[in-house]
Amino acid sequence: MLSRGFIQLEKRHSTIYKRVKSLLPRRESERRVHPLSRHCDILQAVETRISMLNMTYMKYIENNLLCFIPGKVLDEMINVLSFVESDCTPPRTHQLLQELRDLSSMAMEHFDEHILPRVKEHKEQIDEKRQAFLASFSGSPPNIKQARPFIVQQVNDLQKIRKQYKTYKHHIAYLNQNTQKLFQKMKKQNKRLKAQSIKIRDQERKIQEQSIKIQEQETALADIKKHMDEWDQKYKDLTTELVRARDYLLLKTTSSANTGGTSTSHSSSPPKVFRSSIKPRVSHLLLKNYNLHLDLERKRKSNLLPDIPVKVPRGPEEEGEDKSVDKLIPLKDPDKRDENEGKGDFSFLFENLIKTPLTGIKSRKRKMAEDIDLK
Template identity: 40%
Template sequence: MAAVVERVDGCVGSLDSDSGSPRQCSPPPEQPHQNNPLLALPIVAIENILHFLSYDEISLLRAVCKRMDTICQRILNQGFLKVERYHSLCQRQVKAQLPRRESERRNHSLARHADILAAVETRLSLLNMTFMKYVDSSLCCFIPGKVIDEIYRVLRYVNSTRAPQRAHEVLQELRDISSMAMEYFDEKIVPILKKKLPGADLSGRLIGSTPVAGPSTSLTTMSLLAKNTPSRSEMTKVQQQVKVNGTSMTVLRREMTEIRVKQLEQQKQLQDQEQKLQEQTQVIGEQSARLAELEHKLRELMDSSAAAPPGPLHQRRRVLCCGRHVCRGVGKQQWVLSLHRA
């Protein structure tokens, strides 16, 4: 009776019960491209063909073989970098059209575009912190290709729509799939990748072995423990702290903008008050000159009436009436002058 055995190199063969030698094994799975015309093409040609597919479909093709896995990993990594550059380009174009004042930005037609792009930037930062550490170490690729497709969909929607929906409505699908991808990566894949990090085996052997008694034993253990990578909770705390700091900075910038606006308004009011003060000073000067002229006329009338001989009664009454009118005019001018001074 033959039993199936698996060799270390991955070949599968059958072992006879009589003889202890295995039979001829099947060809290794690394060489299917020799009989497949598609996989026999150059890598550049295969990449150009795969670019007609979505990133989600490319991520599913990684299970075909090792050659296809390598090509798809490269395309996924390049896709994440390309979508980051495309987002930066879109954000620069929108910011160039927005006014500088925060109060004017809220009522601008591109306000929702800016909100959506800012939310996408936050999501890209989270994905970068979660995946790119291990991607740069060549331990894995950017696995969730569907997230790249969704980010492209949101960016194209923002560029092609004049009045987009609110940010939480547009980004609902992106938040859901990216959150699920990051949680699965942290819970299922990161523990495996941490063992493959450079120096992980050495630190594991040093920590797991029985330490030799000596004064530096505790120090060595503490230094090795301190080199461990941060946990998910620590990363979450750091992200929350960064978010809180960003919110506080936004509030401070808004307050500074409001203070500057109030300062400009007060300066304008001071200029208006100075102009009004100059006008009132000019009016007071004119009234003072007129008052002096009326007082001079009154004195002349009083002197002429006192020096003139007694004449008819109607002439005396006429002089007295003129004096009364002049006195009334002088009193009115003094009353106006007192009001201006008050």
């Protein structure tokens, strides 16, 4: 314990001394004025005392003949170092180290006077025992003077090996701790890698499922697109057929209307109210009303405008009224188409002509007469 405490004290003193030296300036004149100069002097004095104790005791400590005996010297050195490390300003060097010097000098004197002769006797006895042990194995009386340096050398080698073994043992323990820590880290990393590999497998499986779903959706979209194209083509065909049927019906109605108009124009006679000079104009009015009726029939069949007001010529009793006001006659109801189809295309036209006589056209009578005379 005392030997180990002495070694630890040496290490502590060296660290404090290095730190104080690093804080001091380089110039000697500045060092003397610096507040840490007294600390440095105290540490130098302690260093001299430690070196003297090393010279006295360490040789025998290394040979395992004894341990460091003066424990009071160690206590005093520890007190001095703790006082130097504190923030208090230390006293002068000789005052602080007076007790340490006295104890260390007394310990060295006591060792030289009382302990060292006993250590030498003990060492000689050990050497004689070793020589006798070696002589018993060799079988011949050994020459003690010749064998003594060889034995001492062997003992020293053994001591060195022991020291190396101790140092190597500490290194091996430190390396074992580091290897255990690294092994634990490796275990943690392996666990993380396993978890990551499991996650990667799950992600790959999900990606495969999503790709399969995407392919199925693409096929479904292709089928829907195909059906849409087919329905579009069918719709186009139906529209073309409807247009053709409408054109055919329009042509049929126009042709039947033309044939019916020519027959009725020859058979019908104008009413007695009008003069003979206006007869050609009657046919002109019939054609105009017929064209209007034909347009209305086309619009009715195309279901665009079911009820369209039609302008009707004025009667003789409406001469004093405003000329911009027109009578409106109702068109045929498209719901009653089947009832009126049997009466002929011109029945509705003649009924309108009878209800609204041509005598109402009075403002254009002179012009009509002039047109007839010119012809």
